[in-house]
Amino acid sequence: MSPRRSAADARQTRAAILARGVAIASVEGLEGLTIGRLADELTMSKSGVLGQFGSKQGLQLAVVDAAAAQFAEEVPDRTRDAAPGLPRLLALCEAWVSYVEREVFPGGCFFAAASGEFDDRTGPVRGAITGLITVWQRDLRQNVRIAIAAGDLPADTDADQIVFELTGQMLALNHAFRLHRDRSAPDRTRLAMGRLLGHPLPAAALQRV
């Protein structure tokens, strides 16, 4: 096997770097993710890692995109069976709670951690993080609006307010689960979200017994 690899090999290498990078960054942060450590853990040279992304910022942007793809698989993609509006909203909330409970990322919600780390900075990495979170919240809001139009939420509901409060319960769960290792936090979150939406979360009853 020659040291010069094919394009397919390069793609595989890139995927392996990103998988490790996402896991490390969810724990150590996107700044704490270093090229040297990544190279060490993958038994590669630093320049081999860096060559794929050009710079640390390029690596960070690729890691954010890879985390977004994984999040999409683990949360919204699991709600495809639920109809738009209240059913989808409840499914998205339950999928989010489950995503934290299952510890999809070893350091908890990747985007909660990344937004806390980059909220005081400027530049493309912050932009990528805020863009992805904005899209996620727009998806929630859209389903709130459909639920209102369908009569499944009160007509005077403020969609932005509901999304704001749901976001708070998501952050509370990540906080309590990671910092206090509070195992009752997922059910507390389900309860709070169910009250906000006037309906219990779909899987909560099953998981409670």
Place this chain on the structure above:
Amino acid sequence: MSPRRSAADARQTRAAILARGVAIASVEGLEGLTIGRLADELTMSKSGVLGQFGSKQGLQLAVVDAAAAQFAEEVPDRTRDAAPGLPRLLALCEAWVSYVEREVFPGGCFFAAASGEFDDRTGPVRGAITGLITVWQRDLRQNVRIAIAAGDLPADTDADQIVFELTGQMLALNHAFRLHRDRSAPDRTRLAMGRLLGHPLPAAALQRV
């Protein structure tokens, strides 16, 4: 003026280091706070900074304590006039919203940032952060219980659940205010907290005009 300073001078130097340290750490994080940068900004030598704390971890612990003292001044100390129970609870919530709105720390809530940074680690710094947050949440819970006993909250209220949900709204505010620069977030938080407690926050009406 000789290079050998008195104990009073040393105390002043220490206070100056901690004031800068808290501000830097609220933006860059407790790991991103470096001895070299601190020395630079204070036109001191690195060893002059390090000598006060022994190690970077000693500096981090002192910075956490200094931030806790400032938080105590800016939030709970401002609610001394409110009677224990629901009045104090409403005052604590309003003081917290105001603390974020006034940007007491340049990087937003110091403890929201620090707990996100250290939630996956072990050691005394994590311990100090969790300890302070636990005390703060115990204070909230205690006032919820007094409010229940006084009949100001329903008798079947779950105090831990209320504290959990209030914490979520605090985190939602910090998140929206820092990441999205959403200026409507403070009033959204007031609204959510007021609903949770069944009473509007004390200063909200005045500030709304």
Place this chain on the structure above:
DNA sequence: CCTACCGATCGGTAGG
């Protein structure tokens, strides 16, 4: 994707 470097900066120490 590798070896062999680069200057800058990290936390920390010796000794005054």
Place this chain on the structure above:
DNA sequence: CCTACCGATCGGTAGG
């Protein structure tokens, strides 16, 4: 609280 260091590690480059 200073100067003068230390080894380790940072992101990144040259050249193959």
